[in-house]
Amino acid sequence: MSRPAPFLWRDRRVALVVAGLALAFLAGTFSFEAVPLALMEGLGASEFPRLVGAVILLLAVMLALRPAPAEEEELPAVNGCGWATFAACLGFLAAMAVVGMLPAMFLFMVGVGWLWGERRVGVLLLSAGGVVLCLWLLFVRVFGLGLPGGMLGEMLFN
Amino acid sequence: MEAFLGGMMVLADPFILGMTVAGTLLGVFVGALPGIGGSTTLALLLPLTIGISPVASLAFMGAVYCGANFGGSITAILVNTPGDPSASATALEGYKMAEKGEAGLALGISAVASAIGGIFSVIVMIVAAPLLARAAYNFGPPEYFALALFGLSMCAAVGGDSPLKNLIAAAFGVALATVGIDLTTGVERFTFGFYDLTDGIGFVPVLIGLFALAEMFDQASRQHTLGKLLKLDTVRIPGMAEFRKCARSIWLGSGLGTFIGALPALGATTAALVAYNETRRWSKHKHEFGQGSIEGVAGPEAANNSAVGGAMVPTLALGIPGSSTTAIMLAALVVQGVRPGPHLFNEQPTLLYAVFASMLAANLIYLVLGLYSAKLFARISMVPPALLWPTVFVLSVIGAYGPNQSMGEVYLMLFFGVVGLLFRRHGFSPAPLVMGLVLGSLLEESLKQSLLIFQDGWVLGFLGRPIALLLIGITVAGLAAPWIMRLQARLRGATEKRAA
Secondary structure: OEEEOOOOOHHHHHHHHHHHHHHHHHHHHOOOOOOOHHHOOOOOOOHHHHHHHHHHHHHHHHHHOOOOOOEEEOOOOOOHHHHHHHHHHHHHHHHHHHHOHHHHHHHHHHHHHHHOOOOOHHHHHHHHHHHHHHHHHHHHHHOOOOOOOHHHHHHHHO | OHHHHHHHHHHHOHHHHHHHHHHHHHHHHHHOOOOOOHHHHHHHHHHHHOOOOHHHHHHHHHHHHHHHHHHHHHHHHHOOOOOOHHHHHHHHHHHHHHHOOOHHHHHHHHHHHHHHHHHHHHHHHHHHHHHHHHHHOOOOHHHHHHHHHHHHHHHHHOOOOOHHHHHHHHHHHHHHHOOEEOOOOOOEEOOOOOHHHOOOOOHHHHHHHHHHHHHHHHHHOOOOOOOOOOOOOOOOOOOHHHHHHHHHHHHHHHHHHHHHHHOOOOOHHHHHHHHHHHHHHHOOOHHHOOOOOHHHHHHHHHHHHHHHHHHHHHHHHHOOOOOHHHHHHHHHHHHOOOOOOHHHHHHOHHHHHHHHHHHHHHHHHHHHHHHHOHHHHHHHOOOOHHHHHHHHHHHHHHHHHOOOOOHHHHHHHHHHHHHHHHHHHOOOOHHHHHHHHHHHHHHHHHHHHHHHHOOOOHHHHHHOOHHHHHHHHHHHHHHHHHHHHHHHHHHHHHHHHHHO
């Protein structure tokens, strides 16, 4: 769907965000520790980042000055499944802190698989179990990687 | 010659040969999965390659890169879903051929053209990379600074919806490369007190987030309809008549692909699209295009595979990535403590020739796979997204966590997943950000060293370095060209209006 482009059309709003980030980046360079002149070796620690920040700011201004199109395509809204998947990723982090990485992965795969429309519970359990088992064999048994055990792992094994 | 033979002998090592075969198989497999291309796979595999030798790691990644480019064409032809973006031009004619009942012939010519293009570009790479490295052997910091700048300016043409946005993304990549302790002064920059950031932002979580996770978030918002797999009885090797008809498009595609691939930042997708247009322009059978032209399959297929070898030339010889996928390979080398560039040809020639050998082998392996297992690989695209993408997520998590066993890297990966999604929604390509991140430290260090060398100020300093000056001139001309052309068109319009 499209509509007449407003003054602050999409790319201009993007340019404002980019300019804001560039200004924050530039401001950050003033918080660096001062360096004695003898150590500067051509450029100090802050000059190059300042140059990069200034270039980003300039590019943001150029983006903002681009002529607006007559009509602006509306961005497709992120649907419920998109938001739910993102929430599941955050939920995965929370679950990992409690039950550990591998069980959290299993729960994530079953949950998100269901969310994306897979209704065959057996297939979900089998694929999640198979993947987690392969990861455990490869990373824990073969590579000897220590994966986070979560609070549950701490309680059970320590 | 000794190093070349030594490199070729690497394939006699069962482990390296096994890694090459496994890499090709995996590459074709993931290339056939829509959304998971070579870049995503290499980003996910990056942590795994740290544990093996640089030779085995490069052989594996080179094979994955070659295989993924070919794998994408199988689903492009049979399901009209390019597994890899570089196969999008193949879908235009390949699927039409499949609808006409010529799927076997389309896959046959695709396999043959891909192998010819791939082998042609590897031969060019074997000849050109050492020559380029020799030429670059005398490069000093000013030349490297100019080269890195040129590489970043080429990001303007890499994808997304505007060159300006690509340049912004590349500049953000350079900004990210400044995070961490400045090596010359020891000053902490943008670490905000987080210990994990003192060594800088790791490539692995950024790459996995931008490519794999952003794709998952993007896929989550789409309606998933599985493509219809068209009937395929047997893959047919093209006969002499068909081969003669396609010969010109194959050579055109191979030449264009190798050249475009060798330009920093431009990769297989651009090569394939340009080759499709040029094949149509020079074809004697223009009327067949849009109806299922065999030349329209051969040209882009030769181009997207030859771009692989082309992209490796600046990556290995200069340390400037030729595409986003080679940027990931470059990152893998850096993580392993190997700094690509002209010195590598003197210091570790066997490593380089092992890459060449593995890529040659990969091209031959996927020729066989393409001819005998295409039907099987086409079924891969039928894997339900509900099972595929959660698996990609868990692989991403373990990939980000693995190398440093740090949860900070997992959070960083999630952050860059969101950044990647925002990039896609607003017309930014993630590839320039990766290029900026990879080239950022080279840009800063070479600028610092250049300023130390120049006694009479930087303007006179650069004026005294003809190669650096030429590269800066090309960069400025390339960036200014669109504006100059627009101005010219406006002036021409005004003159015509006045004349009327």
